[in-house]
Amino acid sequence: MNGPANKRILLVEDDYYEASELTARLEANGVEVAGPAPTVDQALKLIRAEKSLTGAILNINLGGETVFPVADELEKLGLPFIFATGYERDDIPFRYADKTLLRKPVDDEAILAALEPARGADRGTIADASSINTQAPGPARGSLHHIHTCLRQ
Numbered sequence: 222m223n224g225p226a227n228k229r230i231l232l233v234e235d236d237y238y239e240a241s242e243l244t245a246r247l248e249a250n251g252v253e254v255a256g257p258a259p260t261v262d263q264a265l266k267l268i269r270a271e272k273s274l275t276g277a278i279l280n281i282n283l284g285g286e287t288v289f290p291v292a293d294e295l296e297k298l299g300l301p302f303i304f305a306t307g308y309e310r311d312d313i314p315f316r317y318a319d320k321t322l323l324r325k326p327v328d329d330e331a332i333l334a335a336l337e338p339a340r341g342a343d344r345g346t347i348a349d350a351s352s353i354n355t356q357a358p359g360p361a362r363g364s365l366h367h368i369h370t371c372l373r374q
Contacts, residue, residue, distance in 0.1 A: 231277035235259040264291040277302035
């Protein structure tokens with residue numbers, strides 16, 4: 222793993238418990254977290270203020286408000302992002318069909334593997350692992366081996 226100085230991930234999550242838990246897990250794995258931002262407005266303010274972001278993790282539903290304006294801004298800036306949500310792939314607008322969708326609850330291996338291409342990169346890309354933890358649950362889906370297989374395709 223690269224040092225935390227090279228990666229700063231924006232976390233957009235409105236559930237305090239989930240945001241706190243995921244922040245602690247990411248930081249324990251060497252990822253510097255910006256936020257968490259519980260609303261679209263706060264997320265957009267952080268994006269404008271933070272010049273060292275290398276990616277983002279987005280929950281789709283923020284207290285009844287969708288995160289898509291944040292995703293649009295990240296796209297405009299060329300910042301990679303993934304969705305970590307309880308939503309299904311069909312609930313995401315087609316313009317994000319190439320984005321990784323991790324279904325909650327997200328395990329450490331899955332989220333770290335999805336973020337790996339952005340770790341240490343200056344506005345790098347997060348690999349498309351759209352089949353990870355999406356429609357059909359199963360014992361192998363979301364495993365580290367499955368994720369690496371998806372990322373190599």
